[in-house]
Amino acid sequence: MTIWIALLLATFAVGASAQCKCDSMKWATCDGTPCTCSIMVEAGMAQNLNCSTLIPKCYLMKAEMYRAKNNLSTRTGGKPVETAFVDNDGIYDPVCEATGAFRAKQCNNTEECWCVNSAGVRRTDKGDKSLKCEKLVETYWVRLELKHKEVSKAVDASP
Secondary structure, eight states: OOOHHHHHHHHHHHHHTOOOOTOOOOOEEEEETTTTTEEEETTTTTEEOOSOOOOOOOHHHHHHHHHHTTTTTOOOOOOOOTTSOOOTTTOOOOBBBBOBBBBBBBOOOOOOEEEBBEEEEEOOOOOTTTTTOSOBBBOOOOOOOOOOOOOOOOOOOOO
16 A cells, blocks of 8 residues: 555656746756756856746856857757848857846956947947946847747737
8 A cells, every 4th residue: 555655646746847847948957846947057057047937138148158068959040131130249158147137248258358238239349358337238129030930720919
């Protein structure tokens, strides 16, 4: 009888952990009761996530850089159309605030630094480490064109 109870409890535990996933971040690792999710952003350092909201872009970029450095899959998507504005700086490993916002001043692995806006896009010329970026400038309009993966049935597009 005790074995049956143990098996039953183990079945419920496996079922509960299978439901523990992060719908807003496919690279997240989730476990525990209550369910907690995190993503690797540096070697030996995981960032806890709130999967009921959108993941801050700074955390997404850090995770993408970590994955790229470790030869793991990164985002998949086509190249921008010919008329699109292209950020030739490319992706960089950002410094994030505890809230997930970009730190106003970003630097690469050399002595080169620049100021970014709230979307993490460079807004000043590059300079050395003495560059002053007093505060993070809010960006309210960012134009994005997203393509959803193919679905088997029509999606309700009504507001």
